[in-house]
Amino acid sequence: xxxxxxxxxxxxxxWAVLMCLTGLTAGVSLINLGQWSTVVxxxxxxxKASLVVLFFMHLLYEKQKIIWVWAVVSxxxxxxxxxxxxxxxxxxxxxxVPGK
Amino acid sequence: xxxxxxxxxxxxxxALDRHSLHEQYAExxxxxxxxxxxxxxFLATEVMFFGGMITGxxxxxxxxxxxxxxxxxxxxxxxxxxxxxxxxxASLFIAFAVHAAQEGDRKLLIWCLGIAMFLxxxxxxxKGYEYYEHWVEHKVPGPTFQWDxxxxxxxxxxxxxxxxxxxxxxxxxxxxxxxxxxxxxxxARGRYTPEYHNPVENVALYWHFVDIVWIFLYPMxxxxxxxxx
Numbered sequence: 001x002x003x004x005x006x007x008x009x010x011x012x013x014x015w016a017v018l019m020c021l022t023g024l025t026a027g028v029s030l031i032n033l034g035q036w037s038t039v040v041x042x043x044x045x046x047x048k049a050s051l052v053v054l055f056f057m058h059l060l061y062e063k064q065k066i067i068w069v070w071a072v073v074s075x076x077x078x079x080x081x082x083x084x085x086x087x088x089x090x091x092x093x094x095x096x097v098p099g100k
Numbered sequence: 101x102x103x104x105x106x107x108x109x110x111x112x113x114x115a116l117d118r119h120s121l122h123e124q125y126a127e128x129x130x131x132x133x134x135x136x137x138x139x140x141x142f143l144a145t146e147v148m149f150f151g152g153m154i155t156g157x158x159x160x161x162x163x164x165x166x167x168x169x170x171x172x173x174x175x176x177x178x179x180x181x182x183x184x185x186x187x188x189x190a191s192l193f194i195a196f197a198v199h200a201a202q203e204g205d206r207k208l209l210i211w212c213l214g215i216a217m218f219l220x221x222x223x224x225x226x227k228g229y230e231y232y233e234h235w236v237e238h239k240v241p242g243p244t245f246q247w248d249x250x251x252x253x254x255x256x257x258x259x260x261x262x263x264x265x266x267x268x269x270x271x272x273x274x275x276x277x278x279x280x281x282x283x284x285x286x287x288a289r290g291r292y293t294p295e296y297h298n299p300v301e302n303v304a305l306y307w308h309f310v311d312i313v314w315i316f317l318y319p320m321x322x323x324x325x326x327x328x329x
């Protein structure tokens with residue numbers, strides 16, 4: 001099983017998009033969008049991270065399925081950690097339990 | 101012993117000498133795939149390592165949003181943005197380095213690794229300058245911490261998380277540039293060929309991962325306060 005050699009021009013395009021997204025997220029942070037600021041920042045960060053994983057880390061060209069499993073699983077565990085923890089902290093005030 | 105098995109024994113010994121094929125592997129492809137899988141498993145543990153601190157950050161940002169926004173205003177916005185660009189550019193040269201290793205271009209490999217290493221030091225220098233500014237402004241948590249606004253304890257918590265997250269990230273960068281120094285030394289000795297360059301690939305994977313960590317730290321720490329200025 002030979003390695004896939006990614007073209008240099010692909011790397012340069014991915015780099016240019018990453019730089020534009022960095023400028024975009026920095027620019028958007030200067031505008032007050034209220035709660036949407038966080039949503040936009042997270043979406044741009046996830047998009048940038050995906051580009052790095054897929055192209056720079058060669059996941060898109062990966063022939064071993066087990067590597068895909070580990071990449072997806074590490075994101076999945078992280079989401080479990082974040083979502084289930086915040087599910088607790090964010091909703092604690094909802095019931096207005098006396099003494100809380 | 102038949103003639104063909106003698107020939108294959110010779111082939112294997114030659115492969116061992118030329119390409120650092122370890123004896124537990126049948127062939128170089130299998131060795132490379134194992135090495136790469138091992139790196140991805142290690143990176144999954146690194147996701148958990150940073151994930152724990154990011155969870156801590158989220159819990160306290162949710163609890164004290166105003167103090168965290170006020171703390172973020174003290175971040176050096178330009179330095180952080182510049183550092184993001186520096187890291188992404190370093191990743192580009194690391195990607196070029198892997199390309200050069202695959203093509204067997206040793207000179208280009210060493211140049212790309214060298215440029216990436218230089219950019220890594222630039223990142224650390226800018227980070228060091230930021231830490232110096234925070235120290236001068238009495239924003240380092242501890243007895244010397246000073247805060248003029250409301251909620252000084254909660255603002256201090258933001259700086260605790262800032263120094264923990266960026267400090268561990270900087271430690272990873274330090275390990276990254278050290279690994280690059282090792283890789284450059286071996287590359288100069290001609291150790292890497294188009295058939296065998298696992299260390300180059302795995303260091304590249306590590307470097308890109310550290311880049312991804314920064315991609316998340318940058319908006320979390322630098323960008324949450326600016327909408328109020």
